[in-house]
Amino acid sequence: MDAVRATGLTKKFGTFSAVDNVSITIPEGSIFGFLGPNGAGKTTTIRMLTGVLVPDAGSVRIFGIDVHDDPIAAKLKMGVIPENGTVYSDLSALQNILLTAKFFGMERVTREERACEILERLGLSDRQDDLVRTFSKGMRQRVSIACAIIHAPPLLILDEPTTGLDVYSRRLVIDTVRRMNREGSTVLLTTHNIEEANALCSRISVINHGTIVATESPEKLKKTFDTSRYVEISFNREVDAPLFSASCIPNAEPYGDKWRVYTDDPDRTVKSLVTLADREGLSIVSIATSNPSLEEAFVTLTAGA
Amino acid sequence: MDWHLLTKSILVTTEKNMRIYYFKGPVVVFGLLFPLIMFLTFFIGRDLDLILFFPGFLAMMLFFTASSVGPLITPWEKREKTYERLLSLPVILESIVIGDILAGAIFGAGISIIVFAACSLVLPLSVTSLPLLVLAFILGSVTFAALGTLLASPTTDNPSNIMMLSSLVRLPLMFISGIFIPLSQLTGWFFIFTSISPLTYLVDLFHAALNGDAVYPPWVDILVLIGVTLVFVWSAKVIQRRNLVKGI
């Protein structure tokens, strides 16, 4: 069964169409990425999926349960980290987690055991009784994550979970997402960080101006939009542009202390560059070829945003 | 809709409210002090019959405490950004609305019963009908907690706007509800004027329960309070539902 099956989601705010006929299907067990520039409609879509915002049209099924018809049953299957939502700052980390667990109807013993385990896992054990008010942003986000996974949700939905976090907190979040996925949760996450989506997701939807412009695996997306390739090279002494054109290497541009040579055949270009260096008595300090990047695909898809 | 799950979500919401918004030193102290100050301001030194005015005082106390914190909860949660998370938990709008009302009702009834118990130690209060008294506490606390939740519903994440609105609605109600002049002494237009305030019927119900000198038959008071509660709850739900559609 599909973890998420949303069809024809549409939302207008006044006359502005924030989300227009968006359909998403997420098979059980996968990590699904939702990518798009600022204001593309990611959060609006997520809010409709999680039953927080009433759509103008369209329907959402979570493991077959319609969010509109039976919101409580559908929400019981989800753990959500909203983009603009935090935990209660007047409660301690532990109290927040236990309260959330109560909303999910967990038994007292399970609740306490699991809270303990998760606090440990997220490195919050020694601060568990401090009020969240006194926490840093990264720690708050960890509490937020703890609350979202306390009931081992079959579906985990995270709206920009790593924005504003340092490297360690970011890694912790990513590891937690991976681990939840290994333990059986389906994951839907939005992010601006293309590398993150690349590293985590098995499928990505790119959304722009409220409509989905592509849904592919990251590798496929990269290949499709692999248009500009180049070779980057630097020598032990300064060279100038005519040197390249003289050896039939067009499209060479200075790039910092290096040269960038745009080409559609990296293989031939590298060989000519090596010949050139040999002939001129230059030694090569560094050489690299570009790989197709997801960023390229993203920019191409959402150009003009 | 699973009733068990719905009930559970209401109770946990109530518990959350009690813990975060009500069981706080300043809130409880304010809840106790404000009606007391009102009481002293209006009654002390004016040679009034305390027993005659006590039902009105009790109703005012219940009215004020039950509707004091409710208006702030939703705006506060929106401002602190906890509302979005709350909505994504296994709750529906009704759980939140009813949970907010229950918390206010428990707080209002709790404090008023404490004050009533304390007063009955020092004043020679009489109770004409205990069942009516219990009913008055329950109905009064629920009705005015529902008013509090209704006041919380307009679109804003600014608690001070709601404070203004709340004072604007609640203070005038107190003056047209037979608290400071017994209903039995009002005639003509004044009497008709008081009949538009729901608080009047709670005052009257306390008169029936304590001194036995009510103006309306108890069943009228009870029906009006129930009817008004339904209107409050329904309006709160409609307004908050509309906010959900607007996404605010």
Ligand SMILES: Nc1ncnc2c1ncn2[C@@H]1O[C@H](COP(=O)(O)OP(=O)(O)OP(=O)(O)O)[C@@H](O)[C@H]1O
């Ligand atoms: N409640 C609302 N009322 C009016 N307009 C809204 C509302 N919520 C969102 N919008 C508009 O809808 C558009 C999409 O917003 P949304 O928050 O979904 O973008 P996003 O993809 O999540 O962007 P970001 O990456 O910046 O978080 C924006 O133009 C925003 O201004």
Ligand SMILES: [Mg+2]
């Ligand atoms: Mg967003």
